[in-house]
Amino acid sequence: MNAPCTQHHSLNAPENLGDPTTFQRLLDEETVPVPEFLRPAPPAGLGDADMAVSRYFSADFHKQEMDKMWPRVWQFVARDEAIPDAGDHVVHDIGDHSVIVMRGDDGVVRAFANSCLHRGIALRPTGGNVNQLRCPFHGFTWDLAGAMKSLPCAWDFKHFGRDRQDLPQVRVETWAGFIFINFDKNAAPLVDWLGVLPEHCADYGLERATTIVHVRKRIPCNWKLAQEAFFESFHVRATHPHILTFTDDVDSQYDLYGDNLARCITPMSIASPNLDGVTQTEVMHDCIAASGRMADGDGDAHTLPAGMTARQYVGEMNRAAYAAASGVDLSHATLAELQDAILYSVFPHFQIWAGYFGNIVYRAMPDGHNPESCIYDVMVLGRHKAHEPRPAAVPVHWLSDDEPFSSAPELGALGPVLDQDMRNLPHMTRGLKASMTGVVTLASYQELRIRAHHHTLDKYLAD
Known part of the structure; x- marks a missing residue:
């Protein structure tokens, strides 16, 4: 059966897990030159202050965003x-x-x-x-x-x-x-707004990308909650336990580049430290079958060669397939750029998974003047060869309020993962309103992208 392995793995106690230097150690094992932009960009000066829960449901706060922020941003x-x-x-x-x-x-x-x-x-x-x-x-x-x-x-x-x-x-x-x-x-030009993002993505052929999946749905939550659902990876243990066999969630690297740009890098084809006893064969199988981003989705069709790690195998599989699809020599590409979740967020509502293929794009938009509803887009980008005409984008697949993302077959393995995220969001609003402290408390490192997002937002609201 082409599905993640169901063999039981013991869960480690979560309290002391997590090492943000893991990704840099993986880069040190690369056999090709590593781009400097994959090195850390440490955050500074954000502090650890709590945030008011009302930011996520207050009609007055929503109006301030509409009046002071949205008319002034790209x-x-x-x-x-x-x-x-x-x-x-x-x-x-x-x-x-x-x-x-x-x-x-x-x-x-x-x-x-x-x-x-x-x-x-x-x-x-x-x-x-x-x-x-x-x-x-x-x-x-x-x-x-x-x-x-x-x-x-x-x-x-x-x-x-x-x-x-x-x-x-x-x-x-x-x-x-x-x-x-x-x-x-x-406003400053878009290229200034994007900061280092164009430089970081210069080799990925995004100008030859075409939209191969586009699914849209109304979500019953504030637009910021929908954005922030993808701002950190340490929710994987509780929300997406089935991907722990190949997602190194709590070892993710978080980076900031000024007011508008932030990044999270989560190593893939590596078992989470939350689990014990995961074999390299399981890692390979489950990453291909359940990640939704690799060059193949049939985990049962692959056998891990002796002496090869799952990370090496999946990376080389992607290298061959992506080079064939794009017509570009990718012998220089790092394993990281061929498979890891390198997710950039551009203030206020644009997110893109960088890399050579299978780039996922997220966008959350306010749903009119309702602070407790948003319109959420999920896109996947493919490539075409430089000498070939660009294929037309697929039409937008609007899901009804009652349809889950998993009902969109074009999303493949991404659909169920998105549904797991979306199931949290209505309960977020309910819980925020029920809070007796009136504040949200964020992790200092793993949730720094959320804090940075609100720091930038506050600069607009203060004007």
């Missing part, structure tokens, strides 16, 4: 391949803002306020493809660059000057095929 909207042709567009909603992100006849991606300049009706209810933007109420029409084409009864609008007739635009910038918008015309 927001991830879509992948470039989701709107490949002229007239292709997506509608991006955040609070009361609605934006049409559209590719023009000239190939340029622009973002327009989703509001008719006549009486304000939304021009587009959803994404799709059009050859113009036409108001459904009175027929005012704009071209794909936002210039007015048709003004009905123009004789009656002499006061509507030509300088007012084009659709207002929102800033749009891209990195490696990711499209971002910002309502703040004075």
Whole structure:
């Protein structure tokens, strides 16, 4: 049966487990040069102060975010391949803002306020493809660059000057095929916002990536809770016990790079120190079968050669498959970059698993003005060869509120893992409201990405 091994393993007492230097020791065993950016970037100056529980459900706090933070940050909207042709567009909603992100006849991606300049009706209810933007109420029409084409009864609008007739635009910038918008015309460029992320990902071919999985679902929790569910790995023992045989959870490395960028690196194809007695064969089998990110998902189809570790085998399996898929020589790639969970988070709501293939992207968006609901996206990126045309992105698979992620077959082994995370979140809100201390207490190291996220958020709310 192609499933994680069910052999019983004794659990070690959790109190004294965890060694954040483990990943660096694994890097020292690499047989190829190790990129300097995989070395630690120690955090400093965050402190250990508790946080008020109301940050996760207060309507007033949510309003402050909407008024002071969201209009001033770079927001991830879509992948470039989701709107490949002229007239292709997506509608991006955040609070009361609605934006049409559209590719023009000239190939340029622009973002327009989703509001008719006549009486304000939304021009587009959803994404799709059009050859113009036409108001459904009175027929005012704009071209794909936002210039007015048709003004009905123009004789009656002499006061509507030509300088007012084009659709207002929102800033749009891209990195490696990711499209971002910002309502703040004075904000620093996206490349500054991303910090060292483009440099760290320069060799991963993300500009040749294409979306092979895109699943979206409404989650009954605050958007920050959904983001933070993936900000640390030491929840694995309690939430994802079935992946302990190949996930070195409490030995993860955590790094910070200024206000907007943070990282967690969790070694894979290594048994968790929470378990005793896991064999290398089990590690190999379970990592292939249950991780959802490796080049193959059939653990039963592989036999671990004598003298080879599971980490070496899975890494070399991925090296061969990823090189074939991308048409790129990966002989220089580290085992870490070929399999480990190297997860970057960009403030406020964008996360990406770095590496040469199978990059998972997460995004949590507030669900209108409801502080206890969010829209959650999970994407998986593949690659195409440089000389081949870019495949179109798969359509978004919207799950109903009652459908689990495991009902989306394209997610494979990721679906059940996501469901385990999502099952915690409604109980998070309930428990936060029931708190008699009124505060959340965070770990100093393993939850530093959560603390950093709130430190940055507070800087916007303080202005």
